[in-house]
Amino acid sequence: MTELTERLATLEKECGKYKDDYMRSLADFENYRRRIQREFETARHAAIESLVADLLPVLDNFDRALSISAGPSSDRFHEGVRLIRKQMTEALGRHGLEEFSCLGQEFDPRCAEAVSFVNSDKHDAHTVIEEQCKGYRCGGRVIRPAKVVVAKPGMSGGTRAAEEATDDEGSPDDEEQDVTSDKRTLE
Secondary structure (H helix, E strand, O other): OHHHHHHHHHHHHHHHHHHHHHHHHHHHHHHHHHHHHHHHHHHHHHHHHHHHHHHHHHHHHHHHHHHOOOOHHHHHHHHHHHHHHHHHHHHHHOOOEEEEOOOOOEOOOOOEEEEEEEEOOOOOOOEEEEEEEOEEEEOOEEEEOEEEEEEEOOOOOOOHHHHHHHOOOOOOOOOOOOOOOOOOOOO
């Protein structure tokens, strides 16, 4: 009887070891499956971002074509270009493309690239006063920052009163650059 009890204990121990090995293998496989899924999603997002980034210059060219004012004979052509741009934007939007604007906001280097700075007492320092090229996000990541013009304090350090107080000779004030924005809407 002791021999059978010892044999049973040995087999139970062996069975426990196999069960433990099985559970570890199952956990390893589940971790492998999750890792492969993450890698697949990462590769998919990278492919989409790459394609979208390649198509952004096409959207820019549509915007340029739409900004040109033409005669009444080209109204139908102009409308056709607008509809094609809208259709392309909607298709890319279904894959995560989002257009964003920095106009009127404080300059943020994470989503905008400053192409120039303008002395201005009319705007707060470090405020985006013109957008030369739209910015785009895909899947929440900036794939192309907006190209912007940023205000910096005027020659007087940002205060008109200080400039007038130091201007004893009556020399004309430095003229501020008046920068207007060409704001296009996505229709």
